[in-house]
Amino acid sequence: MESAKNMKSPMVTPPASAPVRGGERKRVLTLSTELVLLIINLVIIIAMSLITDSFLSVYNIGNLFKQASIIGIIAISSTMVIISGGIDLSVGAVTGLTAMIAAVLMSSDRMGMAILPALLITVVLGTLIGVYHGFIIYDFHIPPFIATLGSLYILRGVIKLISEAQTIARLPEAFTTFSQGEVLGIPNMVIVWLVLAVIAQFILSNGTFGRNIYVIGSSREVARLSGIKMRQNTYAIYIAAAFLCSIAGILLTSRLASAVPGGGGGYEMAAIAAAVVGGASLSGAKGSIVGTVLGTFLMALIANAGVHLKISPFLMEIITGALLTIAVVIDQLRNRKR
Amino acid sequence: MIPNEPGSLRVAGIHKSFPGVQALDDVNLEVKSGEIHALVGENGAGKSTLIKILMGVYQKDAGEIYIDGVEAHIHSPVEAARHGLHAVYQDLVIAPELSVGENFFIGNLPMRAPGVVNWKGVYRQAGEKLKALGINVDPRRKILDLSPGEQSMVTIAKIVQGQARFMIFDEPTARLTTDETRQLFELIQRLKQNNLGIIYISHRMEEIFEICDSVTVLRDGRVVGSEQISQVTEGRLISMMVGRTIEEMYNIRRGQAGEVLLEVRGLTSAPHFKDVSFTLRQGEVLGLFGLVGAGRTNLLRAIFGANRVDRGQVVLQGKTCLIREPHQAILAGIGLVPEDRKTQGLAMPLSVSHNMNITSYKDISSAGVVHRRQERSRTEKMVQELSIRTPSVRQIVEHLSGGNQQKVAIAKWLCRDADILLMDEPTTGVDVGAKVEIYALIEGLIQRRKAVILCSSYLPEVIGLSDRILVMAEGNVTGEVTRQDANEELLLTLASRLSENGTAAKPE
Numbered sequence: 001m002e003s004a005k006n007m008k009s010p011m012v013t014p015p016a017s018a019p020v021r022g023g024e025r026k027r028v029l030t031l032s033t034e035l036v037l038l039i040i041n042l043v044i045i046i047a048m049s050l051i052t053d054s055f056l057s058v059y060n061i062g063n064l065f066k067q068a069s070i071i072g073i074i075a076i077s078s079t080m081v082i083i084s085g086g087i088d089l090s091v092g093a094v095t096g097l098t099a100m101i102a103a104v105l106m107s108s109d110r111m112g113m114a115i116l117p118a119l120l121i122t123v124v125l126g127t128l129i130g131v132y133h134g135f136i137i138y139d140f141h142i143p144p145f146i147a148t149l150g151s152l153y154i155l156r157g158v159i160k161l162i163s164e165a166q167t168i169a170r171l172p173e174a175f176t177t178f179s180q181g182e183v184l185g186i187p188n189m190v191i192v193w194l195v196l197a198v199i200a201q202f203i204l205s206n207g208t209f210g211r212n213i214y215v216i217g218s219s220r221e222v223a224r225l226s227g228i229k230m231r232q233n234t235y236a237i238y239i240a241a242a243f244l245c246s247i248a249g250i251l252l253t254s255r256l257a258s259a260v261p262g263g264g265g266g267y268e269m270a271a272i273a274a275a276v277v278g279g280a281s282l283s284g285a286k287g288s289i290v291g292t293v294l295g296t297f298l299m300a301l302i303a304n305a306g307v308h309l310k311i312s313p314f315l316m317e318i319i320t321g322a323l324l325t326i327a328v329v330i331d332q333l334r335n336r337k338r
Numbered sequence: 339m340i341p342n343e344p345g346s347l348r349v350a351g352i353h354k355s356f357p358g359v360q361a362l363d364d365v366n367l368e369v370k371s372g373e374i375h376a377l378v379g380e381n382g383a384g385k386s387t388l389i390k391i392l393m394g395v396y397q398k399d400a401g402e403i404y405i406d407g408v409e410a411h412i413h414s415p416v417e418a419a420r421h422g423l424h425a426v427y428q429d430l431v432i433a434p435e436l437s438v439g440e441n442f443f444i445g446n447l448p449m450r451a452p453g454v455v456n457w458k459g460v461y462r463q464a465g466e467k468l469k470a471l472g473i474n475v476d477p478r479r480k481i482l483d484l485s486p487g488e489q490s491m492v493t494i495a496k497i498v499q500g501q502a503r504f505m506i507f508d509e510p511t512a513r514l515t516t517d518e519t520r521q522l523f524e525l526i527q528r529l530k531q532n533n534l535g536i537i538y539i540s541h542r543m544e545e546i547f548e549i550c551d552s553v554t555v556l557r558d559g560r561v562v563g564s565e566q567i568s569q570v571t572e573g574r575l576i577s578m579m580v581g582r583t584i585e586e587m588y589n590i591r592r593g594q595a596g597e598v599l600l601e602v603r604g605l606t607s608a609p610h611f612k613d614v615s616f617t618l619r620q621g622e623v624l625g626l627f628g629l630v631g632a633g634r635t636n637l638l639r640a641i642f643g644a645n646r647v648d649r650g651q652v653v654l655q656g657k658t659c660l661i662r663e664p665h666q667a668i669l670a671g672i673g674l675v676p677e678d679r680k681t682q683g684l685a686m687p688l689s690v691s692h693n694m695n696i697t698s699y700k701d702i703s704s705a706g707v708v709h710r711r712q713e714r715s716r717t718e719k720m721v722q723e724l725s726i727r728t729p730s731v732r733q734i735v736e737h738l739s740g741g742n743q744q745k746v747a748i749a750k751w752l753c754r755d756a757d758i759l760l761m762d763e764p765t766t767g768v769d770v771g772a773k774v775e776i777y778a779l780i781e782g783l784i785q786r787r788k789a790v791i792l793c794s795s796y797l798p799e800v801i802g803l804s805d806r807i808l809v810m811a812e813g814n815v816t817g818e819v820t821r822q823d824a825n826e827e828l829l830l831t832l833a834s835r836l837s838e839n840g841t842a843a844k845p846e
Contacts, residue, residue: 208699208706215696218685225644225682226696226750227668285687 033279037294044301052308060304062187066179068300069193070095070248070255072293074267075274076200077244079292082275083204084237085217085284086137086144089268090129091245093155096264098126098249100159103168103259106175110168115175119250126246127239129155134235152268160261169258179254189251194293196244201289213237217284273320274299277327299323344406345371347392347423347504347535352401354387361387363559365401369504369535374526376546376567377539379556379579380771382727382739385539388556389506393425394418405503422503426510432481432493439464439477442496471495471525487518491525504535511545512767515630523549541769543572555579580770587774588802593621593784595805598655600672600758600789602641605650610636611813614650618758618791621784625804626793629833632810634793635677638760642674643667654758668697673751675744677762683747684735691717691731693746697754720749725775741772748779759783762793777803797826811835 049056074091081088104110105118113121129151136147181188204210212233216223224230248267253259278295280287302323306316347369354362362384369375379385390396392403394412403410405421412418418425432441439460440447448459464477473491481489490510497505507526511519526549530536538550546553547567555562555578562578576587600618605611611633618624628634639645641652643661651658654670661667664674676682684693694717695702702712717731724745728738735746744764751759761780765773780790780803794800800807801824809817809832817832 206708206710208703208708211692211696211699211708214688214692215685218687219681221682222685223696225642225664225674225676226685227665228696229663229665285685 034288034290034294037278037291037298041294041298041301044298044305048305048308055305055308058185060308062182062190064300064304065190065193065297066187066255067304068296069187069189070252071267071270071274071300072193072296073196073244073248073251074271075278075292075296076197076289077241078268078271079275079278079280079287079289080200080204080213081144081237081241082272082280082282083217083284083287084213084233085220086237087272087282088133088144088148088238088241090133090148090151090155091241091271092264092267092269093152093159094126094129094242094245094264095249095252095267096262097129097155097159098122098246099253099256099263100163100168100249100259100261101125102250102253103171104162106171107168108170115172122250123243123246126249127243130239130242131235133238133242134231137238138231138234159263163259163261165261167258167260171253171257176254176257179251189255192247192251196247197289197293200244204289209233209236214285217286270299273324276331277324279331281331295327345533345535346404346406348404348407349388349392350402350404352388352391352403353399354391354396355399361559362391362398365556365559365561367554367561367564369537371503371535372530372533373552374530374536374538374550376550376553377537377556378541378546378553378575379562380769382558383556383579384559385556386508387559389425389508389537389539392418392423392506422501423506424497424502424504425506425508426490426494426497427508432489432496434482435480437461437478437480438468438475438484438492441481441492442467442477442499467499468492468495471498471528473521473525485515485518487514487521490514490518490522494522494525494529498529498534502534504537505529506537506539508539509541509767510538511540511542517630519545541767543575546575547572576770580774587770588777588798590777590781590803591785592805593623593787595622596620596787600641601651601653603651603653605637605640605652606648607636607640607646608648609813610645611640611810614810614815616808616815616818618789620787620789622806623780623784623790623792623804625800625807626791626810627795627797627800627807627829627833628810631812632833633813634810635762637810638674638762638791638793639676641667642672642760644674668754668756671757673697673754673756673759675747675751675759675761675764677766679743679747683750684743686736687734689732690721690726690728690735690738690746693735694720694731694749694753697750701754716753720753724749724752724779739769739772741768741775744768744772744776745779748776752779756788758789758791760791760793763795764792765794765796765799797829800824801826801829809833 054060074095077091078088102118102122105113105121106115133147133151136142137144179189183191204213212223212228215226215228216230216233220230249264252263256263274296275287275292276282276295277298278287278291278293280292299320302320303316306313306319311319349365349367352362352365353360365384365388367377367388377385377388387396391398392412394414394417397413403412405423410421412421412423433444436444442464443460448456448463450456461477468475468477473495475484475488475492481492484492494505510522514522526536526538538546540546550567552564552566553570553575554564555575557579596619598617598619602617603615605614614637616624626634626637636645640647641661643664643666652661653659659666659670661670667674680686685696691713695713699708702709702716714731720726721728721731726738726742726745726749728742735743738746748764764776768776780792783790792800792803804824805821807819807824807829808815809819809829811833816835819828819832
């Protein structure tokens with residue numbers, strides 16, 4: 001066999017065939033999704049600064065980031081779920097519910113609990129929704145779309161029940177001022193968003209959990225046959241998603257200094273849109289948090305630009321929808337080129 | 339060239355280079371109407387480049403294409419179709435959610451009135467066309483509900499209904515069962531009788547000898563030779579392709595059989611297999627042979643915890659193990675190289691590195707964080723050892739050739755250092771060169787006192803590589819044959835022992 005081994009050597013350096021090089025080109029393209037988004041963001045910022053006087057101010061830019069941060073945190077959770085090949089339609093409702101729970105627990109009109117235990121309870125309850133999702137999606141084989149759509153309705157009902165469809169206010173001042181605070185000129189909300197984003201990106205690119213998510217997203221069968229514990233990982237994905245939404249809910253209440261029954265409404269779509277604009281693919285195994293952060297910012301930036309350019313909000317909705325469509329079309333075209 | 343050759347497709351002096359590579363170098367090839375011409379060569383030999391030039395996907399740098407002696411300029415697949423030149427690829431280009439009939443008429447459905455489809459007409463006409471080609475498929479059925487074999491028949495029928503004169507088949511049997519392959523061959527023969535010229539690309543030698551009339555061998559972008567099939571032997575063809583003889587292919591260094599690693603006792607999973615018992619020792623290759631539906635794949639998957647088991651025991655190194663999920667089998671030192679690498683073995687949209695390390699991130703991480711440097715160095719080492727042809731370890735697996743993909747699917751378990759490797763048809767859709775490399779990997783494993791169960795439908799491969807061969811028929815073990823006693827007749831007899839209808843079907 002030694003001789004046969006030697007004979008192998010001519011095959012070690014064959015002419016690289018064309019498809020292989022095409023593939024290499026693809027990798028470069030994929031890497032640049034984030035770069036393209038960054039450039040688009042910068043171009044809009046520069047253009048807006050030149051066109052309008054009101055856009056480029058510390059106040060406006062700070063506000064822009066603050067507006068983006070809550071959707072931004074939810075979009076991180078959506079991205080992880082989408083990469084795993086799933087979808088979570090309940091993120092807005094989880095955000096709304098946890099926002100309401102925090103308010104009900106702390107409001108002097110209601111339970112008047114101290115801040116820390118209230119927040120702890122809020123996060124635990126919010127995260128339990130993720131456990132429920134893991135249970136119903138993994139153990140009952142319910143497609144994530146249906147499972148979380150059901151949750152969306154259930155949780156919206158729960159919000160109305162516990163709030164009696166009222167706005168809950170009169171919250172501790174230390175809690176409501178958190179969202180107004182800043183460190184070294186950076187708003188607290190933005191710090192929370194970006195810290196969570198950095199952690200999530202690290203887990204996705206360096207964590208074994210993150211690697212597993214991509215494999216699950218590319219094929220559940222391959223993941224299972226590779227020894228990935230499907231139950232454990234499915235639970236973990238939806239628990240992480242619900243946990244992030246709980247944080248977003250708490251920030252929402254802090255920012256509004258109250259909780260409204262419709263809080264977080266429509267956030268699920270905004271979050272999914274941000275993830276998709278950021279390069280995540282609904283068929284799974286593709287996407288990054290960096291892309292999602294840039295996608296979230298781009299969506300907020302365009303909304304803000306619309307206000308400064310005094311474009312009708314109705315028209316802005318159309319523009320936002322068109323932007324999302326274009327992003328997906330470009331993604332498709334790139335896929336086809338591969 | 340003189341335009342005086344009716345009924346032929348001829349390419350002359352084709353050159354094609356990509357940056358840094360001469361993909362085709364002075365390639366000549368002639369296919370006559372009513373002839374099936376095999377095009378063989380290892381991956382990277384230039385077969386697909388040549389086909390893509392014929393189909394107008396790539397543009398040639400130099401050379402001519404003649405159809406019936408007249409030079410044809412082909413710049414796109416549409417132009418190729420206009421010249422009656424069509425290709426059938428492994429991946430089907432057909433709408434899976436639509437019916438067979440609809441697929442036939444996509445873009446020009448017969449109408450009863452503007453905007454009103456004449457469904458009766460659709461199904462009747464499609465039905466007639468299918469019947470004319472001897473294809474027995476109801477045109478009302480959805481493509482999705484057809485078997486892979488029926489799908490490819492329908493695809494071919496759809497293409498042929500246009501004015502096809504020359505058809506190119508690129509690995510058409512890769513996804514088919516024996517029966518379907520048989521039907522496909524009948525269809526191809528019928529096309530030949532209808533005076534179509536056919537270029538047939540396959541890695542499977544037995545197919546080439548069965549249906550082709552002539553053959554052209556490519557190596558490194560050059561034509562090594564063009565022969566009538568009757569003039570060559572399988573051994574000669576393979577040595578033309580790889581520059582080495584066939585005897586050396588299966589000639590691996592045997593392992594020293596050591597202690598028993600795996601013992602299976604009375605394993606049953608109705609209705610797939612029942613009462614399967616065998617032992618597997620260190621340094622041993624246990625062949626698993628059987629016809630379609632014999633239960634081999636199910637058995638491997640059951641041992642691996644991927645399929646349900648009704649009763650029976652799996653004993654690993656003396657300890658009875660309850661394996662319910664693959665991760666438990668993996669923990670116990672078992673690995674599975676599944677039958678279909680595209681849907682079971684590999685995460686296609688992910689990188690070589692990601693795929694190789696999936697099974698063993700535990701070894702190169704602490705507290706759930708992967709040591710990227712360790713990951714990279716180990717992957718690169720593996721890529722080099724297995725001579726996996728990839729531009730980098732970050733390459734997406736989907737873009738590798740079949741052989742290189744398969745090596746990645748095996749490398750997954752080498753990284754994990756699995757003691758027992760269950761290999762289900764590890765050389766399907768893999769070129770000859772990669773086959774030899776996979777055999778060398780098996781050799782390396784048994785030399786390192788690991789054990790392999792090799793499930794293969796290709797008799798020379800099972801016989802050549804195995805120390806012992808377990809033969810299955812309809813879910814039962816019908817015999818265990820040692821290396822010395824093994825021959826094709828014996829294995830086939832055992833494999834068809836329980837067949838009620840008595841017709842000894844051919845192996846998969």
